[in-house]
Amino acid sequence: MAKLEHYIPVGQKRLRCGYTTGTCAAAAARGAAEALLTGVFPAAITLETPAGIPVTAELLEAARGENWARCAVEKDGGDDPDVTDGALVFAQVTLRSAPGVAIDGGVGVGRVTKPGLDQGVGEAAINSTPRRMIAGELQAAAAAHGYTGGFSVVISIPAGVELARKTFNPRLGIVGGISVLGTGGIVRPMSEAALIATTAAELSTLYAAGKRHIVVTPGNYGEDFCRDVLGLDLTSWAICSNYLGEAVDRAASLGFKSFLFVGHLGKLIKVAGGAMNTHSRTADGRRETLTAHAALCGADRDLARRLFDCLTTDEAIPLLDEAGLREDVMGSIAGALSEHLHHRAGESMAIEAIFFSNRYGILGQTAGAARLLAIHQHREEQA
Numbered sequence: 001m002a003k004l005e006h007y008i009p010v011g012q013k014r015l016r017c018g019y020t021t022g023t024c025a026a027a028a029a030r031g032a033a034e035a036l037l038t039g040v041f042p043a044a045i046t047l048e049t050p051a052g053i054p055v056t057a058e059l060l061e062a063a064r065g066e067n068w069a070r071c072a073v074e075k076d077g078g079d080d081p082d083v084t085d086g087a088l089v090f091a092q093v094t095l096r097s098a099p100g101v102a103i104d105g106g107v108g109v110g111r112v113t114k115p116g117l118d119q120g121v122g123e124a125a126i127n128s129t130p131r132r133m134i135a136g137e138l139q140a141a142a143a144a145h146g147y148t149g150g151f152s153v154v155i156s157i158p159a160g161v162e163l164a165r166k167t168f169n170p171r172l173g174i175v176g177g178i179s180v181l182g183t184g185g186i187v188r189p190m191s192e193a194a195l196i197a198t199t200a201a202e203l204s205t206l207y208a209a210g211k212r213h214i215v216v217t218p219g220n221y222g223e224d225f226c227r228d229v230l231g232l233d234l235t236s237w238a239i240c241s242n243y244l245g246e247a248v249d250r251a252a253s254l255g256f257k258s259f260l261f262v263g264h265l266g267k268l269i270k271v272a273g274g275a276m277n278t279h280s281r282t283a284d285g286r287r288e289t290l291t292a293h294a295a296l297c298g299a300d301r302d303l304a305r306r307l308f309d310c311l312t313t314d315e316a317i318p319l320l321d322e323a324g325l326r327e328d329v330m331g332s333i334a335g336a337l338s339e340h341l342h343h344r345a346g347e348s349m350a351i352e353a354i355f356f357s358n359r360y361g362i363l364g365q366t367a368g369a370a371r372l373l374a375i376h377q378h379r380e381e382q383a
Contacts, residue, residue, distance in 0.1 A: 004076055006053055008188060015189035018078030019055045020182025021089055022130025023047070025155045027057040028073045028091035030137035032153075035062065035069040036095055037145040045073075047137060049185025050129060060088065068094040080189040083166045084178060090156040093138070095149055101135040102152045108160025109180060114173030116208025117201060125169070125179040126155060133185065155180055168198055168239075172205055196246045202238045203250050211236045212257040213375050216247055218278065222263045225356055230262070232376050245276025248344045248351065258350040260372040261341065265313045265333075265363050268355040272337040276344060290316055290329070293336070297328040314357050330355075330364035338366040 006017045027045040035041040041062040048054050062071040070092040077085030092106070105111070105124025112119050118127045126134075138151045157163075160177035164170065167178060206214060215237045217223050223239070226232045240247035244261065251259050261268070267278050269290060275283035291299075291308045299307065303323055310316040320326040337353050345351040352369035356362045 004053075004055060004078065004186075006186070015079040017053070017189065018076040018080060018082065018085070018187035019049065019057070020130070020185055020187055021075055021084060021087075021157070021178070021180045022127065022133055022182035023049055023055055023185040024057065024073040024075050024089035025091055025126070025130055025180050026133035026137045026185075027055070028059065028071050028089055029093055029134045029153050029155075030141055031059040031062070031071045031073075032069040032091050032093035033138050033141035033151060035064060035071070036067075036093060037141060037147055041069070041071060045137075047133075050133070051184035051186045053186050055185070061090070068092055076187075078187050078189055080187050082187060083163050084157075084160075087157055087159040087163065089180075090158070091134070092154045092156070094152045095147075096152050097149050099148070099150045101138050101150060103131055103134055104152075104154050105177070105180070106154045106156035108157035108163075108177040109155055110160070110164060110169050110174035110177040112173065113175055114205050114209060116204040116206075117172065117174070124155070125174045125177070127179065127181050127183075129183045129185070130180045168202065172202055192243065195241045196243050199238060199240050199243060199247050200250045203247065203254060203256075206236060206238060207254045207256065212255075213260075213372065214238060214251060214256055214258070215260045215262060215376055216240050216244075216251075217261075218242065218244070218263045218267050221358065225358075226262050229356070229361065230354075230373065230377070236376065242277055242279040242282070244271060244278065245344055248276075248341070248349075252345055252349045256349055258352075258372050258375065259345065260369065260376065261351070261353040263353070263355060265355045265357055268337060268353060269313060269333060271340055271353075272333045274340055276340075286313055289333070289336075293332040294320065294325060294329050297325050297332055299323060299325060299329075314359050317357065317360050317363070326363075334364040334366050341366070 007014050030045045044056050044058045046056040057073040059071045072088040072090040075084045075087045110125040112121050112123050164178050269286050270278045270283050273285040273289040287308050291304050294307050295304050307316050320329050341351045352366045352372050354365040354369050
């Protein structure tokens with residue numbers, strides 16, 4: 001497979017971009033249409049992506065019938081850790097007398113079962129931009145060869161049934177396969193935008209399902225703690241990864257009434273220091289924030305130095321216990337955390353937080369966290 005030779009700087013590295021499942025689907029559809037209209041499969045298709053970057057994709061596994069043609073394009077994830085990298089995206093195109101382009105999903109392409117996503121309930125999880133790309137390529141093929149009829153196209157990704165288990169799709173209410181995605185047609189390595197978009201979609205799905213009070217965690221540690229320690233059923237839960245600020249903004253704009261953030265102290269202490277993006281390459285400050293709060297609570301110079309030298313927040317807890325300062329320091333951190341969360345959320349949405357350690361359990365919480373927790377434990381009415 002010819003690789004896309006387009007690179008972008010990410011941190012101190014130069015990483016290769018790839019192309020999306022949407023680009024693959026559009027290229028495969030164009031190849032199948034060309035075969036139908038000319039009798040010959042081209043070896044490759046070159047198309048312009050919405051990002052303005054041209055992609056040349058080799059056509060694989062070509063086949064034809066009386067009124068249809070099918071071929072595949074192999075997904076190129078570039079240097080992004082993309083579970084769909086190498087998967088074959090098939091397009092089977094059929095000529096029809098009615099004008100226009102009808103697009104559907106086949107094996108390995110998920111079906112939408114919940115409102116709030118890009119496509120309606122019952123539709124194939126082929127997002128709007130890929131649909132426009134597919135239709136555009138088919139219309140271009142028709143114009144190039146003087147064809148005045150229409151097309152039906154079915155996009156299939158046979159590996160998608162298994163790959164879907166490694167994605168957020170089951171939680172989003174997309175069943176039976178993966179989504180055909182891509183707003184720009186290009187996969188940008190380590191894409192923050194993709195992670196933020198996933199959180200936004202998850203929050204939209206929850207809101208459309210009637211949820212107004214949500215629990216949000218950075219990742220799996222928070223999920224496990226919510227379920228196993230706090231006893232939550234996680235029916236109103238979303239993951240924000242490192243992008244808490246964007247999650248808060250999205251939740252507030254949708255109209256959620258409350259937002260309970262649950263995470264490990266190592267993550268939430270960054271938020272207490274004012275960081276709304278907690279990725280280590282963007283923000284750290286854990287030891288500085290912890291040491292500052294300890295000093296505010298009476299830690300002497302020796303303890304401050306020992307805390308500052310800790311490699312993890314868990315390592316600092318016994319030192320605080322030894323000095324009898326754990327409760328005061330955790331309370332001080334909770335106060336700063338609350339201040340930053342409320343500043344970001346504004347007055348339209350209640351927002352609170354609980355922070356924990358896998359070793360020491362709950363370490364602290366903001367002043368109103370118990371009330372929001374009671375809502376999710378069904379001990380208080382969801383007013």
